[in-house]
Amino acid sequence: MAAPxxxxxxxxxxxxxxxxxxxxxxxxxxxFAGAPLKVHKITNPWRSPTGTLPALKTTEExxxxxxxxxxxxxxxxxxxxxxxxxxxxxxxxxTLAFVSLLEEKLLPALIYTLWVDSKNYVDVTRRxxxxxxxxxxxxxLPNRIHNQQLERLRLVRGDPTLEPGEQLEKxxxxxALECMTLLSQRLGSHKFxxxxxxxxxxxxxxxHLAPLLKVKLPNGKxxxxxxxxxxxxxxxxxxxxxxxxSEGGEPPIRKVSVHSxxxxxxxxPHKRRKQILSVLFAMGSMLGYAILMGIVSIQHIRPQAxxxxxxxxxxxxxxxxxx
Amino acid sequence: xxxxxxxxxxxxxxxxxxxxxxxLYQPLREDQILLSDCASSLAVQAYLRMCNLPxxxxxxxxxxxxxxxxxxxxxxxxxQVVSELGPIVQFTKAKGHSLSDGLDDVQRAxxxxxxxxxxxxxxxxxxxxxxxxDTTATEISRPRYSSPYSWPLNQILAxxxxxxxxxxxxxxxxAGKSLEQVYEDVSQCCQALSQRLGTQPYxxNKQPTELDALxxxxxxxxxxxxxxxDELGEKIKSYSNLLAFCRRIEQSYFEDSQAGxxxxxxxxxxxxx
Numbered sequence: 141m142a143a144p145x146x147x148x149x150x151x152x153x154x155x156x157x158x159x160x161x162x163x164x165x166x167x168x169x170x171x172f173a174g175a176p177l178k179v180h181k182i183t184n185p186w187r188s189p190t191g192t193l194p195a196l197k198t199t200e201e202x203x204x205x206x207x208x209x210x211x212x213x214x215x216x217x218x219x220x221x222x223x224x225x226x227x228x229x230x231x232x233x234x235t236l237a238f239v240s241l242l243e244e245k246l247l248p249a250l251i252y253t254l255w256v257d258s259k260n261y262v263d264v265t266r267r268x269x270x271x272x273x274x275x276x277x278x279x280x281l282p283n284r285i286h287n288q289q290l291e292r293l294r295l296v297r298g299d300p301t302l303e304p305g306e307q308l309e310k311x312x313x314x315x316a317l318e319c320m321t322l323l324s325q326r327l328g329s330h331k332f333x334x335x336x337x338x339x340x341x342x343x344x345x346x347x348h349l350a351p352l353l354k355v356k357l358p359n360g361k362x363x364x365x366x367x368x369x370x371x372x373x374x375x376x377x378x379x380x381x382x383x384x385x386s387e388g389g390e391p392p393i394r395k396v397s398v399h400s401x402x403x404x405x406x407x408x409p410h411k412r413r414k415q416i417l418s419v420l421f422a423m424g425s426m427l428g429y430a431i432l433m434g435i436v437s438i439q440h441i442r443p444q445a446x447x448x449x450x451x452x453x454x455x456x457x458x459x460x461x462x463x
Numbered sequence: 464x465x466x467x468x469x470x471x472x473x474x475x476x477x478x479x480x481x482x483x484x485x486x487l488y489q490p491l492r493e494d495q496i497l498l499s500d501c502a503s504s505l506a507v508q509a510y511l512r513m514c515n516l517p518x519x520x521x522x523x524x525x526x527x528x529x530x531x532x533x534x535x536x537x538x539x540x541x542x543q544v545v546s547e548l549g550p551i552v553q554f555t556k557a558k559g560h561s562l563s564d565g566l567d568d569v570q571r572a573x574x575x576x577x578x579x580x581x582x583x584x585x586x587x588x589x590x591x592x593x594x595x596x597d598t599t600a601t602e603i604s605r606p607r608y609s610s611p612y613s614w615p616l617n618q619i620l621a622x623x624x625x626x627x628x629x630x631x632x633x634x635x636x637x638a639g640k641s642l643e644q645v646y647e648d649v650s651q652c653c654q655a656l657s658q659r660l661g662t663q664p665y666x667x668n669k670q671p672t673e674l675d676a677l678x679x680x681x682x683x684x685x686x687x688x689x690x691x692x693d694e695l696g697e698k699i700k701s702y703s704n705l706l707a708f709c710r711r712i713e714q715s716y717f718e719d720s721q722a723g724x725x726x727x728x729x730x731x732x733x734x735x736x
Contacts, residue, residue, distance in 0.1 A: 208636060233655035237576035240583035292634040295627075298533060322572035 144178045145219070146197040147212075148188040151181035153268065154354040155380070157387045161250065163194040165209045165347030171383040172338040175221035183272040185281070209347075213340055224339045231334050235341040238326070238333070241319055242348050248293055249316030250348060253362050255289040256304045260357045275417065317365045320349075324369040331378070338379070346379050353377070481558055482541050485518045487511075488526045489536040494610045495524060497603075498688050499589040504536040506680025507548050511538075512716040513671045514560040524611035552673050562672045570667055574674045577659060577666065581674075584652040585681045587637060588645050588695075594628040596642055598691050650698045653682075657702040664711060671712070678705075679712045 147170070149163035158164050158181065170177050177196075182188065188195040189205040196212045197205050206212050217224070224232065254265050269282040293312075294302045302308060323345060332338045333345070352366050353376050367373055380387065430436045489504040490496040496504070511518050518538060523529060530537040530546045537546035538554075545554045555561065563571060593604045608624055609617030632638045637645075656678060665671045666678070682705055686696050699705055 229658045230661070233658040234573065234576070236584075236651065236655045237573065237580040237659075240580040241576040244579040244583050288634075295631040295634045298631075318575075322575055325568040326572040326576075328569070 144176045146180060147177045147194060148180045148182055149194040151183055152387055155387055156350055156354050157384045160193060161347045161351060162209045164350055165343050166194045166212050168346045169213050169223060169340055169343035170216065172223040172343060173216055173221035175216050184274055184277060227334055227339055235339065238341055239344050242344055245315040245319035246348050248296060249312040249362060251289045251293060252312050255286050257359050259359045261286060263358050264355060313361055316362055320365055320369060320372065324372045327371055327375060329371065346376060349376050479541055481516050483517065485538060485540045487518045487520050487536050487538050488523055488529060490526045491522045491524050495607055497593055497607060498684060499586060499593060500535050502589065502681040502684035505684055506677045507536050507551055509679050509712060509716060510548065510673055510676035513562055513676055514555055516555065516560060548677060565670060566667055574672055578674050578677055580652060580655060581677050581681055584648055588649045590628055591632060591637055591645050592695065594625045595632055600625060602691055646694055646698060649695060653699055653702050653705060657705050660704050660708060679709055683709045
């Protein structure tokens with residue numbers, strides 16, 4: 141293969157190579173398998189070839205780009221980047237089973253805690269996405285993802301009247317805590333799930349647990365439980381240090397600088413830009429409204445003016461009146 | 464079932480022994496029940512038989528609406544109603560009947576993981592084939608699902624159900640899959656189960672667990688149900704140890720008890736062999 145495959149994914153933060161579970165899974169798998177990917181870390185899903193993130197641009201004509209993590213992993217495997225090469229058939233079966241466990245038990249709670257829990261969503265998730273997605277999508281996308289995820293939870297639980305609340309949270313977290321405990325028991329004191337080298341299951345587990353470990357959430361029941369499971373916590377930090385050394389080292393420095401100065405200097409230009417943008421936006425909408433409602437009109441006067449006298453003089457005059 | 468109710472139920476449940484008149488409710492066996500519901504129902508029956516807990520099977524056309532969670536099957540034990548295999552397993556455990564006590568932590572983790580594999584892939588594939596494959600939906604699922612109702616209610620309910628399942632498939636990313644891909648997934652799932660089972664009689668050595676009940680429920684139902692195409696059953700038939708596993712459970716838990724008491728409600732389809 142001449143050109144490396146191109147992968148589009150959400151950019152990272154909080155010491156993670158990406159903020160999104162699916163993107164993290166794919167990135168981790170690519171690292172584990174040693175696949176040389178050209179990674180585009182972007183914040184605008186509309187710029188990805190599939191319209192969603194992650195997306196892998198392939199060289200084949202039949203499947204131009206892939207977006208589901210499982211499909212991407214299968215594609216990488218076909219290109220001989222296989223992290224599961226050493227697994228026995230039974231271990232391959234276990235991989236499939238534990239990935240199902242993650243998807244059925246942990247993922248709903250993860251979605252809930254990031255996208256539905258109102259405190260976390262407003263303080264952290266929506267804020268991060270709104271700050272990072274370019275204008276004007278940042279007004280649209282976070283809410284759209286929020287609604288999609290809530291809808292997804294409703295459909296998966298089979299309850300169309302589902303409302304976010306304590307009851308739902310309890311049920312979801314009950315499953316998720318059990319799932320994390322089971323994973324911790326299965327991992328035991330091993331370095332990875334199947335011996336000394338990481339496999340695709342490790343990529344999935346890492347993708348699901350790393351956001352919980354790193355993102356600072358105001359409502360952190362899941363995080364507390366994960367922190368109490370020492371081996372899982374070490375396992376995730378280990379993968380971060382071993383396979384994503386640049387991200388692991390970067391955030392503390394940046395975080396510190398952001399935190400210490402954020403109040404006055406660092407966020408100032410950002411703030412000014414936002415102020416200017418919002419003032420412009422408000423003026424624009426007021427003007428638009430005024431023109432639409434006929435409070436200010438530009439064209440009405442022209443025909444009258446044309447009747448009265450020479451065009452160029454009158455035009456100037458009338459425009460002043462408009463103002 | 465809600466957690467608070469669950470805790471309450473398990474407290475009360477512990478005090479009372481399993482009554483003789485426990486009843487399992489499911490949709491009408493001949494005309495109404497669909498593959499996925501039938502599989503779930505058979506899994507619960509197999510589990511209760513493995514626990515040696517007697518249950519009378521009752522078929523109701525409105526079973527889905529009677530169930531507290533909207534899903535079938537559900538059991539009515541004493542004055543409690545519990546639906547679906549997971550909560551029923553917890554419920555029997557509270558009464559002191561458990562199949563998975565002998566497992567260590569790692570085995571229990573693996574058992575739960577494989578149970579989710581069956582739910583995640585087999586059950587979803589069954590739902591997909593029932594409602595998203597147009598031929599199956601038109602010829603089998605919609606007429607059967609709505610058989611107890613008259614026009615126009617039958618049309619409304621059937622399309623409502625189909626719409627709901629399709630939206631669910633959309634949400635979990637299955638909507639874009641073709642039928643071949645779904646068969647491929649089923650095949651992959653069966654291969655994983657077959658690998659895990661190996662030459663053992665049950666998934667965890669000599670004693671059956673709730674995983675065995677769940678797998679049996681789904682595989683046996685797929686093997687004995689006629690759909691528009693045989694492909695789903697063919698996928699399973701290529702794994703001889705899974706076939707032997709189904710036959711083993713059928714023989715040890717369904718055949719002798721049938722001979723013993725023919726009056727007991729018995730909702731299994733035609734025999735496999």
